[in-house]
Amino acid sequence: MSASPNLSHPQRTASPPRLHRLRRELFASPLDGLITIALVASLAAAATGFLHWATTQARWAVIQANSNLFAIGRYPIEQQWRLWLLVTLLAAATGLSWGLLRAWPRADRRGSAWPPNDTIAAALLTAISFYVPLALHAQAGIQMRWWAITALLLLVRAAAGRWGPLVPRQLRPLLALLWPVLYLIGMVLISGGLGLMPVPPAEWGGLLLTLVEASFAILLCFPLGVLLALGRRSALPLLRWGSVVYIEFIRGAPLITLLFLGQNILGFLLPGGLAPDRVWRAAWVLTFFAAAYVAEAVRSGLAALPPGQLEAARSLGLNLPQSLMHVVLPQALRVALPATVGQFITLLQDTTLLSLIGLLDLLGVARTVMANPAFLGRNAEVYLVLAILFWCCCAALGLGSRALEHRLNPNTVALNTSAHKA
Amino acid sequence: MTTPLMIEARGVEKWYPNGFQALRGADLSVHQGEVVVIMGPSGSGKSTFIRTFNGLEDFQKGSIVVDGITLSDDVRQIDAIRREVGMVFQQFNLFPHLTVLENVALAPVLVRRRPKAEVQQQALELLDRVGIQHQAHKYPGQLSGGQQQRVAIARSLCMEPRIMLFDEPTSALDPEMVQEVLAVMQELARDGMTMVVVSHEVRFARQVASRVALMADGQVVEVAPPEQFFTAPGHERSRQFLSQIG
Ligand SMILES: Nc1ncnc2c1ncn2[C@@H]1O[C@H](COP(=O)(O)OP(=O)(O)OP(=O)(O)O)[C@@H](O)[C@H]1O
Numbered sequence: 001m002s003a004s005p006n007l008s009h010p011q012r013t014a015s016p017p018r019l020h021r022l023r024r025e026l027f028a029s030p031l032d033g034l035i036t037i038a039l040v041a042s043l044a045a046a047a048t049g050f051l052h053w054a055t056t057q058a059r060w061a062v063i064q065a066n067s068n069l070f071a072i073g074r075y076p077i078e079q080q081w082r083l084w085l086l087v088t089l090l091a092a093a094t095g096l097s098w099g100l101l102r103a104w105p106r107a108d109r110r111g112s113a114w115p116p117n118d119t120i121a122a123a124l125l126t127a128i129s130f131y132v133p134l135a136l137h138a139q140a141g142i143q144m145r146w147w148a149i150t151a152l153l154l155l156v157r158a159a160a161g162r163w164g165p166l167v168p169r170q171l172r173p174l175l176a177l178l179w180p181v182l183y184l185i186g187m188v189l190i191s192g193g194l195g196l197m198p199v200p201p202a203e204w205g206g207l208l209l210t211l212v213e214a215s216f217a218i219l220l221c222f223p224l225g226v227l228l229a230l231g232r233r234s235a236l237p238l239l240r241w242g243s244v245v246y247i248e249f250i251r252g253a254p255l256i257t258l259l260f261l262g263q264n265i266l267g268f269l270l271p272g273g274l275a276p277d278r279v280w281r282a283a284w285v286l287t288f289f290a291a292a293y294v295a296e297a298v299r300s301g302l303a304a305l306p307p308g309q310l311e312a313a314r315s316l317g318l319n320l321p322q323s324l325m326h327v328v329l330p331q332a333l334r335v336a337l338p339a340t341v342g343q344f345i346t347l348l349q350d351t352t353l354l355s356l357i358g359l360l361d362l363l364g365v366a367r368t369v370m371a372n373p374a375f376l377g378r379n380a381e382v383y384l385v386l387a388i389l390f391w392c393c394c395a396a397l398g399l400g401s402r403a404l405e406h407r408l409n410p411n412t413v414a415l416n417t418s419a420h421k422a
Numbered sequence: 423m424t425t426p427l428m429i430e431a432r433g434v435e436k437w438y439p440n441g442f443q444a445l446r447g448a449d450l451s452v453h454q455g456e457v458v459v460i461m462g463p464s465g466s467g468k469s470t471f472i473r474t475f476n477g478l479e480d481f482q483k484g485s486i487v488v489d490g491i492t493l494s495d496d497v498r499q500i501d502a503i504r505r506e507v508g509m510v511f512q513q514f515n516l517f518p519h520l521t522v523l524e525n526v527a528l529a530p531v532l533v534r535r536r537p538k539a540e541v542q543q544q545a546l547e548l549l550d551r552v553g554i555q556h557q558a559h560k561y562p563g564q565l566s567g568g569q570q571q572r573v574a575i576a577r578s579l580c581m582e583p584r585i586m587l588f589d590e591p592t593s594a595l596d597p598e599m600v601q602e603v604l605a606v607m608q609e610l611a612r613d614g615m616t617m618v619v620v621s622h623e624v625r626f627a628r629q630v631a632s633r634v635a636l637m638a639d640g641q642v643v644e645v646a647p648p649e650q651f652f653t654a655p656g657h658e659r660s661r662q663f664l665s666q667i668g
């Protein structure tokens with residue numbers, strides 16, 4: 001048998017010493033050297049300018065005084081313990097997933113985790129969570145809480161990494177259930193019910209509202225988008241045309257018009273209780289909007305699949321749902337994953353439009369703060385912090401998707417079913 | 423023939439959605455334990471014909487009875503037939519996201535609802551039988567073409583089909599791998615499997631086929647035992663075809 005070592009074990013060539021490589025890449029020719037020097041000089045100038053502004057001219061009191069508002073809006077003070085509890089749970093779940101996913105290698109591959117080394121990520125997290133509460137001049141008690149929560153995350157991660165391999169194989173898929181369950185718990189903690197005092201959505205704000213809206217839309221738009229993409233390829237003309245019209249209509253309309261439209265008509269369109277107020281109506285509009293784009297991403301994944309895959313599945317006696325679940329979608333979604341996560345990131349950023357329909361999301365809160373005469377002219381500070389916050393959320397999404405993508409891909413050559421050529 | 427009929431196709435006519443008529447009244451009967459090799463020029467409708475036997479292609483006129491079940495538009499009947507009929511493709515069509523073992527064990531667990539451990543045991547034995555040892559946990563992309571095709575055969579066999587269909591199983595293979603696949607098929611035939619094979623492997627047809635069928639222009643123009651077919655073909659199109667493939 002001629003196995004294919006050249007395909008499955010790419011040879012790594014030893015890289016030259018770092019300094020040597022740097023010189024070769026940056027100063028290959030006099031012109032390259034000039035460009036490099038010019039770039040470094042302008043970068044340095046920009047950085048000093050920024051640092052000068054940040055340390056001498058910027059007034060960070062606008063952030064420090066309003067950090068609570070930016071985080072949760074006007075969520076009632078006496079109920080805020082629920083949010084602390086939620087953050088604690090989230091930290092524990094993050095540590096658990098982080099540690100376990102790295103501790104459970106896939107049986108079939110070498111070096112399964114991505115990135116290969118996560119110490120830098122842990123160190124960065126520690127540094128941020130140590131420094132940010134200090135910089136915000138938070139009360140001592142609140143600082144302590146943040147540090148404790150970070151410590152919990154890192155401890156759980158270490159413990160999960162240490163004892164994760166002991167978990168029997170059959171139980172491991174249960175980890176995927178953790179997050180949906182936690183999401184439901186989180187929604188109850190935030191909105192009340194089940195014995196907790198209700199906190200109406202009108203009182204949510206800031207990052208909390210942004211994350212609730214974005215996560216709700218992300219979670220629901222995904223299955224909806226998959227169904228739309230399948231509908232678009234369906235043999236039933238009504239289903240097919242319905243999906244096409246829906247997707248093209250949504251993609252042809254600006255989100256902001258849909259948001260205003262939704263505020264006016266969703267109350268009638270959705271069955272009672274699903275869209276009772278502006279916050280939920282906006283969440284549904286975001287969901288329906290993103291679903292159309294997710295459908296397009298999934299469609300490209302479906303199109304990339306050779307028709308022989310479905311034929312083989314059907315020939316083996318699998319019915320259509322079984323073929324889709326076990327053969328078509330696992331492959332198509334893997335292809336569609338990067339584009340889909342790109343949509344999620346866009347969606348997260350699109351939540352800023354909610355401020356235009358009068359919701360107090362991050363941008364909405366920022367606008368009220370900037371309108372406050374006490375903080376006049378402090379726009380730069382506020383927008384900078386907003387940008388950094390959004391960047392952090394999007395980077396987290398991107399990193400998670402990279403790790404997932406890496407874990408899902410059995411190997412790079414596996415998608416190639418055609419005849420082997422040595 | 424005394425053994426029962428496994429496939430009986432009568433006057434099958436098929437139009438593709440673009441209006442092209444690919445089958446123009448094709449007939450074929452296959453008895454239990456027979457190996458029928460279908461030959462014919464490119465575009466004569468061999469693939470289309472063999473794919474109607476398990477409902478991968480529909481047809482507009484004629485009738486097909488497979489293992490006593492009449493093919494119709496009834497989805498449940500098509501599913502029932504597919505459980506009894508295995509199919510091996512030119513491009514293997516293994517599932518690239520599943521390991522070799524998962525490929526073989528998927529359908530029996532899902533479709534026949536058999537216990538996973540038992541199916542995996544059987545899958546390993548089948549892989550052994552087709553000569554794929556110690557590769558059960560690799561992915562298809564890590565195997566050679568000949569190995570992939572043998573896994574595809576094992577995957578079909580794990581459903582314990584009563585009929586196996588092969589559509590040019592060796593055409594996508596490098597020459598040195600053709601023999602290993604044909605050997606597996608030959609052994610299958612020796613064990614009494616009913617097989618319909620679209621193939622241009624003359625040596626295989628001579629040694630293994632019970633009968634050879636020649637298709638031309640959407641019809642089966644001649645069916646004869648291999649000895650007769652290759653030495654004294656009865657139909658003008660058969661003579662033409664044989665002279666072309668040398
Ligand atoms: N999806 C399709 N739509 C329209 N015409 C088709 C389609 N598939 C096949 N045909 C046509 O039907 C005829 C028969 O095709 P088929 O694939 O059955 O031939 P074949 O005998 O298997 O040929 P080959 O030896 O090249 O595999 C060909 O002329 C082909 O162009």
Ligand SMILES: [Mg+2]
Nearest residue numbers: 468469470590
């Ligand atoms: Mg063909």
